[in-house]
Amino acid sequence: MVDAVKxxxxxxxxxxxxxxxRVLRQIALLASLGxxxxxxxxxxxxxxxxxxxxxxxxxxxxxTPAGVARLALRAxxxxxxxxxxxxxxxxxxxxxxxxxxxxxxxDGRGAGARPDGEPWVGEHWDLVVANDARVLDLxxxxxxxxxxxxxxxxxxxxxxxxxxxxRLLVAPFMVHLCARYLPxxxxxxxxxxxxxxxxxxxxxxxxxxMTNAGPFRGIAVGPAPGNGGPAPRVEDSPVxxxxxxxxIHGRGLERMIAAFLRLPERFTLDLFLVPGGDGxxxxxxxxxxxxxxxxxxxxxxxxxxxxxxxxxxYDLGVFWIPPTHTNxxxxxxxxxxxxxxxxxxxxxxxxxxxxxxxxxxxLGVVSDSFEVEDLVASLRDxxxxxxxxxxxxxxxxxxxxxxxxxxxxxxxxLGQLLRPA
Numbered sequence: 180m181v182d183a184v185k186x187x188x189x190x191x192x193x194x195x196x197x198x199x200x201r202v203l204r205q206i207a208l209l210a211s212l213g214x215x216x217x218x219x220x221x222x223x224x225x226x227x228x229x230x231x232x233x234x235x236x237x238x239x240x241x242x243t244p245a246g247v248a249r250l251a252l253r254a255x256x257x258x259x260x261x262x263x264x265x266x267x268x269x270x271x272x273x274x275x276x277x278x279x280x281x282x283x284x285x286d287g288r289g290a291g292a293r294p295d296g297e298p299w300v301g302e303h304w305d306l307v308v309a310n311d312a313r314v315l316d317l318x319x320x321x322x323x324x325x326x327x328x329x330x331x332x333x334x335x336x337x338x339x340x341x342x343x344x345x346r347l348l349v350a351p352f353m354v355h356l357c358a359r360y361l362p363x364x365x366x367x368x369x370x371x372x373x374x375x376x377x378x379x380x381x382x383x384x385x386x387x388x389m390t391n392a393g394p395f396r397g398i399a400v401g402p403a404p405g406n407g408g409p410a411p412r413v414e415d416s417p418v419x420x421x422x423x424x425x426x427i428h429g430r431g432l433e434r435m436i437a438a439f440l441r442l443p444e445r446f447t448l449d450l451f452l453v454p455g456g457d458g459x460x461x462x463x464x465x466x467x468x469x470x471x472x473x474x475x476x477x478x479x480x481x482x483x484x485x486x487x488x489x490x491x492x493y494d495l496g497v498f499w500i501p502p503t504h505t506n507x508x509x510x511x512x513x514x515x516x517x518x519x520x521x522x523x524x525x526x527x528x529x530x531x532x533x534x535x536x537x538x539x540x541x542l543g544v545v546s547d548s549f550e551v552e553d554l555v556a557s558l559r560d561x562x563x564x565x566x567x568x569x570x571x572x573x574x575x576x577x578x579x580x581x582x583x584x585x586x587x588x589x590x591x592x593l594g595q596l597l598r599p600a
Contacts, residue, residue, distance in 0.1 A: 186213030186597045187303065189325075191318050192310035193239040193264050196224040198453075200483035200513050201332060201370075201391055202310055204582050212593055213305065218268060231271060237264040239313055240349060250348040255355035259316035268317060305597055311335065312353050315360040326596045329364040330389070334374050336381070337505045341429065357382050366592050371532040373509035389589050392516040395581030396487045400522045400574045401494075416563045420448045420526070421493040423486060423514050426462035427455040429507065431499045431528075431549060436468045438499075438554040439475055446474065446558065448497070451489065453480045483513070490521035494566050495558075499528040501549040511536065519580050524569030526558055540576040543569045 188209050192202045196219040203224060209215045210226040217223070223230035241250060241261045249258040260269060304325040309318035312335035318327050335353045339345040361367055361384045368389040369375055378386040422435060432452075439448045454462050462477075469475040481489050490496065496518030502508035511532040518525050525543030527533045534545055544565075546557035578584060 186305035188213045188215045188306045188308065189218070189302075189304045189318075189321060190215055190227070190308040190310070191218045191314045191321075192308075193219055193233065193314055194310070195219070195221040196227075196230075197221050198483075200393065201330075203483060204393065204586075205308065205310070205330065208586060208590060208593075209306075209308065212590075212597060231268065233264050233267060237267055238262055239264045241352075247348065250352055253351060255352050258352060259356075260320055262313075265314075265317045269320070306593070309360075309364075312356050315356045315364075319360055319363070326366070327360075327364045328366040328368070328593070328596070329361055331367065331369040331374075331378065331386070333370065333506045334377050334509065340504055365596060366589075368589060371509050371511040372535070373532050374506075377505070377509075387589065387592070390511055390516065390580075390585045391513045392580055392582045392585040393483070393487065393513065393520055395578055395583055396520040398487060398491050398520065398522050398577075400570045401491055416561075416566075417445045417447070418495060418558070418561055418566065419493040420446060420495045420497050420558075421451070421490055421523070422448065422497045423451040423480075423490065423517060424453075424498075424512070425455050426452040426459070426465060428457075428461055429501075429503055431501050432461075432465055433468060434501070434549065434551050434554065435497060435499055436465060436475060437551045438558075440469075440472055441551065441555050442558060444474065448475045449478050449493065450476070451478050451480050451486070486517050487520040490517060490523060493521070493523055494570070495526050495543070495561075496521070496523040497526045498533070499526075499546065499549055499554055500530060501528070502530065516580055519573045519576055522570050522573045522577065524566050524573065528554070536580070540580070541569070541572040542576060 190206055190209060192199060194202060196202055196217060206215055206217065206224055206226040214228045215226060216229040216231070217227040218231045218233065220233050220235060222232065239262050241247065241258045243263065246258060246261045249261065260266065302321070304322060306328060307318050307322040307325050308328045308330060309315050310330050311332050315329060335357055336350055338353065340350055361378065361382050367378065367384050367386040369378060369386050370391055372388055375386045375388050378384050424430070426432065439446060452462055466477060496514065498514055500507050500510060508530065509532050510530060515525065515533055519542065525537055527537060527543065528546050528549045537543055537545065544557050544561065547553040
């Protein structure tokens with residue numbers, strides 16, 4: 180019997196793929212359905228059969244003088260596929276003897292050194308995946324007649340509207356890409372119910388929810404402080420708190436540190452932070468703010484797949500992100516689900532999408548506001564019994580909030596797209 184030919188799937192994400200937790204889960208899903216070729220930064224991610232490695236440092240937006248001029252003139256059609264990264268991809272050639280992972284990324288220049296190859300535009304794919312709006316133009320250019328799955332990791336028109344140049348030049352281009360291409364994509368997904376509604380209202384697309392949930396982990400519920408003995412007094416119960424993520428301005432990390440400096444001594448905070456795109460400047464600022472406190476520690480970051488096991492040693496996962504823009508207001512991030520899989524209680528601010536899930540499953544505590552005084556008040560009197568209850572609620576929620584359950588409808592939709600006509 181001849182084995183059926185696997186569907187050929189192209190996954191585009193102009194991010195460092197091995198550090199992008201959402202895309203890594205996506206690739207694992209795609210690899211269960213076909214043969215996956217990836218385009219992105221860094222080495223070949225797990226699950227990819229082939230990988231076109233984009234050289235580090237290439238801009239993913241039209242940031243050349245000509246590109247900026249096109250954006251300023253609202254010449255958005257001519258700005259499509261004009262970013263240095265997209266132009267580089269379109270110049271590459273597929274070797275005539277076929278795709279090979281080692282040949283595509285051997286020297287960081289990809290297969291472009293093969294003069295006898297064919298252009299990527301002419302390759303046949305059964306499915307092309309566009310991760311985020313900024314690659315929609317490239318995905319449709321490479322897709323030909325293949326369907327495109329647009330996976331939008333946030334509300335694209337306001338990705339960085341706190342930056343004036345982005346707001347004036349890039350935001351209209353993101354609107355153009357969404358308006359032109361999303362209605363043509365048979366599958367559009369995004370990260371929270373609020374952002375699903377925004378894409379429906381603004382662009383008329385039937386976007387579907389695929390949260391940032393990580394895989395289900397069979398981690399045992401850890402003991403709450405005082406378990407196994409007489410119930411300790413509130414003031415005697417240690418509370419081990421943790422936060423994981425990137426050290427990026429606007430995520431409320433300064434307020435988090437300020438709150439823990441004011442909380443009673445029974446509260447500790449460990450931070451698993453990776454530097455942001457500022458070369459680590461904000462991370463250094465945070466270290467300086469916490470200097471001198473023996474209750475605040477900075478730990479070495481761990482890989483996404485290892486994070487739930489590292490977090491399981493704590494009691495509460497903390498994330499208080501002020502609603503400074505639409506994506507912050509509607510965020511439902513990886514870390515929320517990591518805390519659940521680690522069987523932790525959660526301490527969050529009144530962020531509507533996180534509150535929606537937290538209250539549905541009884542996972543933890545919500546502060547009244549994002550002011551430091553309210554953050555402190557939300558935790559000051561937490562008891563061992565509350566911590567134990569929240570951890571057990573996380574255990575009950577871990578399976579329905581795992582990637583397998585959360586992504587099941589998307590897997591079914593992909594199966595339909597890949598079904599032979």
